[in-house]
Structure formats: structure tokens, C-alpha cells
Amino acid sequence: MDRRNIEKPLIYLTGFMGAGKTTIGAELGANCHLPVVDTDQIIVQTYKQTISEMFQLHGEPYFRKAEESILTKLSKRTAPTIVTTGGGIIMRKQNRQKMKQSGIIIYLHCDFNIIMQRLQQDTSRPLLQQHNRKSFSELFLTRLKHYLECDYVIDTTYKSVSTIVKEICFILNRTDHIGDPHIIGSEG
Numbered sequence: 001m002d003r004r005n006i007e008k009p010l011i012y013l014t015g016f017m018g019a020g021k022t023t024i025g026a027e028l029g030a031n032c033h034l035p036v037v038d039t040d041q042i043i044v045q046t047y048k049q050t051i052s053e054m055f056q057l058h059g060e061p062y063f064r065k066a067e068e069s070i071l072t073k074l075s076k077r078t079a080p081t082i083v084t085t086g087g088g089i090i091m092r093k094q095n096r097q098k099m100k101q102s103g104i105i106i107y108l109h110c111d112f113n114i115i116m117q118r119l120q121q122d123t124s125r126p127l128l129q130q131h132n133r134k135s136f137s138e139l140f141l142t143r144l145k146h147y148l149e150c151d152y153v154i155d156t157t158y159k160s161v162s163t164i165v166k167e168i169c170f171i172l173n174r175t176d177h178i179g180d181p182h183i184i185g186s187e188g
């Protein structure tokens, strides 16, 4: 923990809807005694409406602006903090740059079929409601290249939350946080 680059104090969890960012981030924070902030939760608190309400009342572009403005503020934090992001945050180039400049980006990958299973009962994600399975999988594929602009990839597909948290703790204890994405936990 102490060895993390002081210039880049943030730990960003990225990934598609249902990859487990919010769940893993909360558990990781409790394990590492680090504060956790979730961009969606900040939007809900700040704008006093749910993400679904915001999409319905103002449309996706309004949500994206809110998301970017929250990220801009968070990226200036100087204290080590885990930031769990909304799945679409990587769609804006300026967001990807801000994350890269201010932290380590850990992409939580998950098989699309498993994502669909995890989100089977979900009614809180407007994009899931708007898409059918095919177009939702296309959205996933379109985003993949941007998710891969990260420092680390963790495949969460068949792993428990505690296993994933252990893998992230392993990453955070590494000293070499620069270079091509490292794929963690895929060797066995």
C-alpha cells in the first residue's frame, strides 16, 4: 500500500455493467482500509435522482456530463482512494486520460453470458432496459478496446468476490505499475 505512486494515488475499477466494480470496490476498501467512492453513487447523491430517473428525465448525454464532472473532481484527490466507475466512463477520451494520469486502472473483465446472468433481475441500469441481448453484447464489444487501455486486467468470470479482492491486493503491492496491461490470475 505505502509503495503506491504518490503522483497516482487513485485506484480505478473499470468494466462493463455487472462486472462487479461496485461490489468488489466496497470489499476491497474494507480489506485495505481505504476510502471507496462510486461515481454512480455520487451522481445519485449530488443530483438527488436515480440513474434511471436521470436517463429518463434528461437523457444519456446529461448523465455523461455529470459523470465527467464527478470524475474531474475525483481525479484531483491526493489521498489514496478506490474509485468504482460506471461502465460507460471509458467512452470519453478525456475520462480515460484523467484516469490514466491520476491512478492505476484495473479492468474487471467478465464473460458476457455471465454478465447477463448477474443482471437477470436488474431494473436499475437504463442501458440494459434499452438494449436487447444482441445490441447489449455489441455495446460490450465496442467498449472492449477502451477497457483494455488499462494497467491491469482481472478476469472475474468464475471467481468469488474474495478471490478477486485478493488479486487486486496483490496488484496494489506491486511496485511496477507502468507499462502494458498485465493479466492477473489467468495462469491457473
Ligand SMILES: Nc1ncnc2c1ncn2[C@@H]1O[C@H](COP(=O)(O)OP(=O)(O)O)[C@@H](O)[C@H]1O
Binding pocket: 015, 016, 017, 018, 019, 020, 021, 022, 023, 024, 118, 119, 156, 159, 160, 161, 164
Ligand atoms: N464475482 C462475482 N460473482 C458473482 N456475482 C457477482 C460478482 N461480482 C458481482 N456480482 C453480482 O453482480 C451484480 C452486479 O454487481 P455490481 O457490483 O453492481 O457490478 P458493476 O458495478 O460492475 O455494474 C450484483 O448482483 C453482484 O452481487
Ligand SMILES: O=C(O)C1=C[C@@H](OP(=O)(O)O)[C@@H](O)[C@H](O)C1
Binding pocket: 015, 016, 017, 018, 021, 022, 040, 051, 085, 086, 087, 088, 089, 124, 125, 126, 127
Ligand atoms: O455502462 C454504462 O454506460 C452504465 C453503467 C452503470 O454503472 P455500472 O457499470 O456500475 O452498472 C451506470 O453508470 C449507468 O447505468 C450507465
Ligand SMILES: [Mg+2]
Binding pocket: 021, 022, 023, 040, 084, 085, 086
Ligand atoms: Mg456499479
